[in-house]
Amino acid sequence: MQVPTSAPQDLAELESRAQAIAGFSLGELAALASIAIPADFKRHKGWTGQLIETWLGATAGSKPQQDFPELGVELKTLPINQYGQPLETTYVCYAPLKLPPLSSWETSNVKNKLQCVLWVPVEGERQIPVAERRIATPFLWQPSPAQEAMLKQDWEELTELIALGQVESVTARHGEVMQLRPKAASGQVLTDALDAQGNRIQTRPRGFYLRKQFTGFILESHFAR
């Protein structure tokens, strides 16, 4: 097995590459790709995602686009426990805080990002050394009408609060399947937003995250089929 040197040409090739790494440990994949393995993720939080990107032939580096633009596919690795349940929430994208919110769900970043996702579940329990964690079964997913309705509802609720200048009062408890949380290099990072009177204020950048229960439901639905 070798690291691909080009992007997958179609969905079939992407799926085939994804299936090929199923069952391998992160250590094996790193060794085959000549990539150093971190002892832990304290300072390497994005390492697994980048390793998977390498093996699937995603364009290196971070781009403000989908991982496979030609295929319209977004790649998400998902740490799971021994029962196949997600251990962490899933980051979707930044939330615009300076809204002339003529924005709609249909044109939102969230909907665009989640139109088609290649989920790659990976063993993530801390007791398992990083190198020994294995890739589970990757699969392509598109939101069902019901799932999209849930996402849309949360997006509209959260976006409305932002539009009303209530950003500061939104907590991660809002939203049934998707939440809004700080997303920055530190708590010192600030960005512009608006208060209820429309005055410019400074606040921590926020991102949209999928709750574990929701991604767990996606996994369950897929493997129950």
Next chain:
DNA sequence: CGTTGATCATGC
């Protein structure tokens, strides 16, 4: 003990 809020690395 699960979740929220904070944090780490990197590129442009």
Next chain:
DNA sequence: GCATGATCAACG
């Protein structure tokens, strides 16, 4: 500063 990849760890 924003966007990518996420996990860490304090707290309720």
